[in-house]
Amino acid sequence: MPDDPGRRERKKQATRQALVAAAVRLFADRDYDEVSVADIAEAADVSKRTFFLHFPTKEDVLLADGAGRAALAVRAVEERAPGAPLSETLAAAADRMITSAEADLPTGLAALRARLVVTSPAVQARVLHTTFAAQTRITAAVRDAYDLDDVTAAALVGALMGAISAATITSLERGDTPEETLAAMRTATSVALRCAVTPGS
Template sequence: MPDEVGRRERKKQLTRQALVDAAVRLFTEQGYDRTGVADIAEAADVSKRTFFLHFAAKEDVLLADSEARADLAVRAIEERRPDAPMREVLAEAAARMIDNTTAGDLPAGLAALRARLVVTTPAVQARVLHTTFTAQARIAAALREAYDLDDITSASIVGALMGAISAAAVTSLQLGEPPERTRAAMQQATEIALYYPEISTTT
C-alpha cells in the first residue's frame, strides 16, 4: 500500500509539473490572453478536468509553488529552538523560501514569466496580490504566536521582509539577470530587510 500511494503521488506531481511546463511554453509563445485552459491541458496531454484537479484557473499555474513556500516559512518559525532570536528565525524562513524558488520557479522560467505578466495583465496581478497577502498573513500569524507580538507589529515585520525579497526578485528578473543573480538579489534583500533598520529581537 505505501508503494502504491507513493506512485500515485509521484504521478500527481509529474502531471502538475507537465501542466506548469505547458503553460509557461504557451504563455511565452502565444501570449497569456490567447492561451486557455483547454490549450494547456492539451499541450500537457491531459483533460480539462485533470487541469482543474490541480489548478482553479490558468493564472494559478503561475503560482504553483506559492503555498508550499509559505508552508516552509511557517515551519521555520514553528520549529525554531526556544531561545532563537527573531532575526535568526526570519532569516531561516527567508532562506527556505529562496531555496524553493531557486530550485523550481527560477530555472523553469516561471518566475520571469510571472514578473512580466504581473505588470501587464490585471488578472495575474490580482491573483499574485491575493496569494502574496494570504501567504504574508499566515507567516505573520505564526510569528505573532511565536514571539507574542501584536497584529500590526507581526504584519509589518513580515510585510517588510517579503516585500523586499519580492521587489528584488522582480527587479532582477526584469533586468534579465540569470537565476544565480536573482537568488543573490533575494538574499541581499533579506539582509537589508532584517538589518537596516534593525529589527528588535528582544520583544
C-alpha cells in the same frame, strides 16, 4: 494490488510539472489572454478535468508552489530553536522560501510571472491575493511565536516579503542569471532584516 501512495504522489507531481511547463511555453509564445485552460491541458496531454484537479484557475499555474512556500516559512517559525532571536527565525523562514523558489528560476516561470504581473490584470490580482494570504499565515505564526502585536508582526513580515519580491522582480527584469537572482533575494533578506529588526531581537 493497491496503488503505491508514493507512486501516486510522483504521478501527481509529474502531471503538475507538465501543466506548468506547457503553460510557460504557451504564455511565452502567445499573448496570455489568448491561452485557455483547454490549450494548456491539451499541450500537457491531459483533460481539462485533470487540469482543474491541480489548479483552480489559469493564473494559479503561475503560482504553483505559493501556498507550499508559505507553509515552509510557517514551519521554520514553528521549528525554531528555543530562545532563537526573531531575526534568526525570520532569516530561516526566508531561506526556506528562497530555496524552494530556486527550482522555478531555470524553468522561466519566475521571469514569466514577473512580466505578466505588470501586464495582465488577472495575474496581478491573483498574485496579490496569494501574496496577502501567505503573509497573513506567516504573520500569525510570527505574532504567536514572539508574542508581538498584530501591527508589528504584519510590518516585519510585510517588509521582509516585500523586499524579496521587489528584488526578485528587479533582478529578473534586468535579465540576471538564476544564480544572480537568488543572490539578489538573499541580499534583500539581509537588508530587510537589518532595517526592520533591532539588534539582539
